[in-house]
Amino acid sequence: MLGAVGYGFLTVQALLVAHGLLTPANHFVWGPHTTQIRLEMRVGIDGASLSRTEAARRCGLDSWEAHAIENVFQLIEQYERTHGADESATITLRYLRNRGDWWVWRFAD
Amino acid sequence: MGLALRGLAAHPLCRLTRNPLSTRGTALPPELLISAQCLALFILLHGEQPFRLFIPYVTFLDHIGTPWGLQATLRLVSIIGCALVLGTSAPRLGCLMIGSSFLLGLLSCRPCLSVAHTYPACVFLMFACSSRFTGAALVRVQLALLYIGGSAHKALDPDWWNGQYFDAFMIDRHGSALYGFLAAQLPDGLLSIALGVATIAIQLLLGVLFLRGTSVATGIALGLAFHGVMVLWLRNSFGPFYAALTFSFAALVRWPAEIELGRFLPATLFFLAVLLAGWPLGQSTKFATVAVLTVLAPVLARTPVRYASPPVPPTQERRV
Numbered sequence: 343m344l345g346a347v348g349y350g351f352l353t354v355q356a357l358l359v360a361h362g363l364l365t366p367a368n369h370f371v372w373g374p375h376t377t378q379i380r381l382e383m384r385v386g387i388d389g390a391s392l393s394r395t396e397a398a399r400r401c402g403l404d405s406w407e408a409h410a411i412e413n414v415f416q417l418i419e420q421y422e423r424t425h426g427a428d429e430s431a432t433i434t435l436r437y438l439r440n441r442g443d444w445w446v447w448r449f450a451d
Numbered sequence: 452m453g454l455a456l457r458g459l460a461a462h463p464l465c466r467l468t469r470n471p472l473s474t475r476g477t478a479l480p481p482e483l484l485i486s487a488q489c490l491a492l493f494i495l496l497h498g499e500q501p502f503r504l505f506i507p508y509v510t511f512l513d514h515i516g517t518p519w520g521l522q523a524t525l526r527l528v529s530i531i532g533c534a535l536v537l538g539t540s541a542p543r544l545g546c547l548m549i550g551s552s553f554l555l556g557l558l559s560c561r562p563c564l565s566v567a568h569t570y571p572a573c574v575f576l577m578f579a580c581s582s583r584f585t586g587a588a589l590v591r592v593q594l595a596l597l598y599i600g601g602s603a604h605k606a607l608d609p610d611w612w613n614g615q616y617f618d619a620f621m622i623d624r625h626g627s628a629l630y631g632f633l634a635a636q637l638p639d640g641l642l643s644i645a646l647g648v649a650t651i652a653i654q655l656l657l658g659v660l661f662l663r664g665t666s667v668a669t670g671i672a673l674g675l676a677f678h679g680v681m682v683l684w685l686r687n688s689f690g691p692f693y694a695a696l697t698f699s700f701a702a703l704v705r706w707p708a709e710i711e712l713g714r715f716l717p718a719t720l721f722f723l724a725v726l727l728a729g730w731p732l733g734q735s736t737k738f739a740t741v742a743v744l745t746v747l748a749p750v751l752a753r754t755p756v757r758y759a760s761p762p763v764p765p766t767q768e769r770r771v
Contacts (some may be wrong), residue, residue: 348589352577352593355593356596369508373601374567376611412605440618441623
């Protein structure tokens with residue numbers, strides 16, 4: 343019986359891996375360090391801007407992300423809609439995937 | 452006095468306790484029990500507990516209790532789980548508690564997403580679901596899934612084939628001087644492309660070896676060499692990841708039923724080496740042990756130790 347539960351849990355993991363291959367976000371899919379993304383985040387609150395370190399720490403981000411950039415987008419959106427909802431922050435995120443070009447993503451409430 | 456002691460020994464709580472050095476009296480096969488104990492001890496000594504309530508995946512966690520309350524509860528559950536694994540006849544319950552608390556801890560913190568902690572959580576859950584009937588099959592399939600998933604994600608990313616990934620990883624992120632030196636000696640892009648393609652191929656091969664279950668020894672040797680080189684090169688064992696992997700490999704080595712030198716000695720040496728490699732010794736000692744284990748990995752494939760094969764029904768085991 344417990345063995346069947348174990349195989350059931352492994353099947354769920356296999357489905358998550360398959361789902362991760364078909365979608366851009368990358369959560370619990372056994373894909374560690376599949377990509378290296380350098381992040382530079384700017385946060386503006388009521389006309390004042392936070393330092394880069396403060397801006398990154400606000401959402402618990404580092405200057406590097408090793409999963410997928412969509413994970414970062416989802417993280418920021420969830421933070422700004424919950425914990426940071428009262429601050430009405432404006433986010434500008436510059437990111438570089440591996441050694442490609444710099445891209446910019448913006449979030450404004 | 453004697454009567455009192457005998458009465459105490461008959462107490463259900465006393466009957467639950469077990470000599471941590473004995474591999475008998477539990478539902479887990481010896482090799483799984485030893486691996487679970489080693490990993491539990493590693494987690495206790497390293498204080499590896501990814502518990503923090505911050506931007507959770509499961510949003511309702513934001514509304515139950517306080518961040519401190521959740522953190523303290525999960526930490527307590529995990530520590531009790533370690534105690535159950537280490538010294539009682541209910542190690543599977545302990546594994547379930549550690550695995551569940553780790554998994555819930557990861558689900559309660561989006562920025563904490565880490566394969567280094569997800570993998571030990573899953574391995575503990577596999578230990579919890581294992582028995583003498585299933586043997587190490589669940590851990591073996593868990594390893595296969597880890598490698599096949601990793602290989603598939605990399606194979607679909609062009610940057611792993613054109614060398615962009617490894618240059619970014621080794622030079623930009625880790626500032627590896629050795630990598631920079633080697634890359635400069637070779638034609639442009641050759642090293643990064645070769646490492647990218649080799650990683651995809653090795654992970655796929657490891658996944659197939661563990662899934663088929665017929666060449667587990669080769670899989671263990673290749674896995675130890677593959678991860679050992681990475682750990683030594685980056686001087687980083689990625690939290691509990693390397694330890695959890697090596698203890699998973701150890702769970703696949705069947706512990707000898709009888710003490711025969713030919714089988715017992717290599718198995719003991721293997722467990723000791725794995726234990727030392729994952730142990731919280733000084734960094735230099737640790738990396739030296741990882742180096743020895745990495746170099747010896749090919750030898751392991753030739754040891755006379757039997758590796759976990761398809762499960763043996765308990766009745767058949769008794770007959771033997």
